[in-house]
Amino acid sequence: MRKIRILLADDHKLIRGGLRLLVEQQADLTVVGEANDGRETVSLAKSLKPDVIVMDIGMPNLNGIEAALQITQANPEIAVVMLSMHSDESYVLRALKSGAKGYLLKDSAESDLIKAVHAVADGKSFFSPAVSKVLLDDYVRKLKRSGAEDAYDLLTPREREILQLVAEGKSNKDVANLLNLSVYTVETHRSNIMEKLNLRGIPELILFAVRRGIIS
Amino acid sequence: MPSFSKSAEPALPRTSRDEDPVYQQHSKKLRRLLLISFSWLLALLICAGVDALLAVRRLDRASQEVSRRFTARNQALAVIIVSVRIYDDQIERFLLQDQLQDPVPDPAEVTRQIAAARAAVLSFPSDRDSDEQVLLVAMQQQLQEGESSCATVLAWRADLRRQRAYQFISQQLIPWRTRIFELSAQISALDERKLALENLTVAERFQSLESRLVWLVSLALIAGVLMSLVCGWYILRLERQARQRYQALARSRLDLESLSARLVEAQEEERRSISRELHDEVGQSLGALLVEVGQLSKLVPPEDRVTRAQIAQIKSVAETAVKSIRDIALLLRPPMLDDLGLVPALEWQAREISRRSDMEVEVHSENVSEALGDETKVTIYRLVQEALNNAATHAAAKNAKVTIAQNSNKITVRIADDGHGFDPGRQRGMGILGMEERVRRLGGILAIESAPGKGATVKAELPLRTADSPLTGHEPAMSQP
Numbered sequence: 001m002r003k004i005r006i007l008l009a010d011d012h013k014l015i016r017g018g019l020r021l022l023v024e025q026q027a028d029l030t031v032v033g034e035a036n037d038g039r040e041t042v043s044l045a046k047s048l049k050p051d052v053i054v055m056d057i058g059m060p061n062l063n064g065i066e067a068a069l070q071i072t073q074a075n076p077e078i079a080v081v082m083l084s085m086h087s088d089e090s091y092v093l094r095a096l097k098s099g100a101k102g103y104l105l106k107d108s109a110e111s112d113l114i115k116a117v118h119a120v121a122d123g124k125s126f127f128s129p130a131v132s133k134v135l136l137d138d139y140v141r142k143l144k145r146s147g148a149e150d151a152y153d154l155l156t157p158r159e160r161e162i163l164q165l166v167a168e169g170k171s172n173k174d175v176a177n178l179l180n181l182s183v184y185t186v187e188t189h190r191s192n193i194m195e196k197l198n199l200r201g202i203p204e205l206i207l208f209a210v211r212r213g214i215i216s
Numbered sequence: 217m218p219s220f221s222k223s224a225e226p227a228l229p230r231t232s233r234d235e236d237p238v239y240q241q242h243s244k245k246l247r248r249l250l251l252i253s254f255s256w257l258l259a260l261l262i263c264a265g266v267d268a269l270l271a272v273r274r275l276d277r278a279s280q281e282v283s284r285r286f287t288a289r290n291q292a293l294a295v296i297i298v299s300v301r302i303y304d305d306q307i308e309r310f311l312l313q314d315q316l317q318d319p320v321p322d323p324a325e326v327t328r329q330i331a332a333a334r335a336a337v338l339s340f341p342s343d344r345d346s347d348e349q350v351l352l353v354a355m356q357q358q359l360q361e362g363e364s365s366c367a368t369v370l371a372w373r374a375d376l377r378r379q380r381a382y383q384f385i386s387q388q389l390i391p392w393r394t395r396i397f398e399l400s401a402q403i404s405a406l407d408e409r410k411l412a413l414e415n416l417t418v419a420e421r422f423q424s425l426e427s428r429l430v431w432l433v434s435l436a437l438i439a440g441v442l443m444s445l446v447c448g449w450y451i452l453r454l455e456r457q458a459r460q461r462y463q464a465l466a467r468s469r470l471d472l473e474s475l476s477a478r479l480v481e482a483q484e485e486e487r488r489s490i491s492r493e494l495h496d497e498v499g500q501s502l503g504a505l506l507v508e509v510g511q512l513s514k515l516v517p518p519e520d521r522v523t524r525a526q527i528a529q530i531k532s533v534a535e536t537a538v539k540s541i542r543d544i545a546l547l548l549r550p551p552m553l554d555d556l557g558l559v560p561a562l563e564w565q566a567r568e569i570s571r572r573s574d575m576e577v578e579v580h581s582e583n584v585s586e587a588l589g590d591e592t593k594v595t596i597y598r599l600v601q602e603a604l605n606n607a608a609t610h611a612a613a614k615n616a617k618v619t620i621a622q623n624s625n626k627i628t629v630r631i632a633d634d635g636h637g638f639d640p641g642r643q644r645g646m647g648i649l650g651m652e653e654r655v656r657r658l659g660g661i662l663a664i665e666s667a668p669g670k671g672a673t674v675k676a677e678l679p680l681r682t683a684d685s686p687l688t689g690h691e692p693a694m695s696q697p
Contacts, residue, residue: 022511109507
């Protein structure tokens, strides 16, 4: 079986060492390189072509978000897992917009890193459970204080199904095949979902899905 | 530093001299001297006036007295002459009563005329000098003589009268009369001379009064001019001092402003460096520690519950430490500004406050550029932080709205809350001062609208500076290129 090749990017050697230790305990994972800053990560990604990059958001010389943007634009097949201290939606949204597939809190790196690497290598998204909780708490608090109703309740069961599949990274065609619908119908459902939830773009949709615990 | 007028250079030492206690004492002395001088001048003028008034009154009285006495003498002389003339006429008629048909005068009347003349002599004013006295005594003798001869003549019978009348008239009466008139002319001349003399005295006294007055007035005038000069000089000096103090004040205010601007800068820089230290050194070490502890716990067999529990305890302590370090670092210098840009950082802050307090914050932004200067970003961030903190902690607001909009040459930030408000004219805490300082430093305007019970709106307009100089030169480039 082919091992999943991983590039570690963090400006702190200690953290990189810890991550390497975690990864190398797994038989199917291997660390192919370590980068010290954003620029080095971009160039190593180009030369090493790893399967997964585990990258810190806050790095000198090009931060993680900018680096992820450049990497995923040049090599969409590389899955990026963002390592961050922050569970706030500003960060999560920016990470998603930069093309990251996973968002891992440093606190929980030790327990979730392996899961995250496997998930993104498999083409799925991964978010630290603490992130979903914070996002959901913020959402619920806001609804409660403003007295507005939860837009998720407005979705039909079919729409919820499609929301989950799209958030998981499936294309319209995949969804159509899975649910036995026409691509056109899926597209209509999708635009209805976006309108009901007042969302702009896939990153916001994924964020919403994470918030509601639809995906993890 | 605005350029001051040409006196700017020497202003500082002079100002310090003004604050010198010796100099102050000198000033006090000068003031006292001026006060005393003015009192003296005033006293001098009053004295001169009173003196002149009294002297004039005295002179007036003296001159009246002189003329009164002259009139009295003249009158007495006139009485003497008239009485003597009447007496003379009556004696003549008495003697010639047999030749003429004129009515015969009453002898008692004749005697009364001579007595009237004598009384007139006695009525002469008492201030007689020796010459006058001699003349008056002579006059008195003549009158006595006349009286006695009158008594003799009146006693004559008709034959005796006819016989001696002409002889008596030509040899006694006429010469006597002439002597009386001569004497009275002499007395009159003497009186005239005396009057002239006394008038001269009065004139002399008047002249001396005049010269004294001239002297006093000149003295007062000179003193007045001197004092005006001193006062003028003193006023000029005060004006100069006031100007210098104003300049010094303006300069020190300017210094204070630049100092507080530097303070804000230094504070921001310090926060940034502490935050970075905390995050980079302590935070990362703790993060690594957590990873190691996780590894360690995997090495412990599940049966060893005591060790596992201890490891879990270590992990929980380390996690708490990580969290508090992160909170402190975030408060000091949120990395969001560098990592995400202004608007996401503001949104983060809004959610952070919503989580911590009972206030829900909304953020609206309109075409805010991601390439804002670092100083502008930090200023807006701190402004919003301060305003939201005030709203949540002091005003007990339930909702707040942050609006940030950018157009071609400025960026406008508005933070409105529905709290219980305050009177911005009276309540100005350090927070508001700090906001004003930050905004002014970038050449912007801060306006606060609030009234008790009406919520508060903080509005700032910052000029857009495309090439903001970064706060520090050695900042690692974590922000977007």
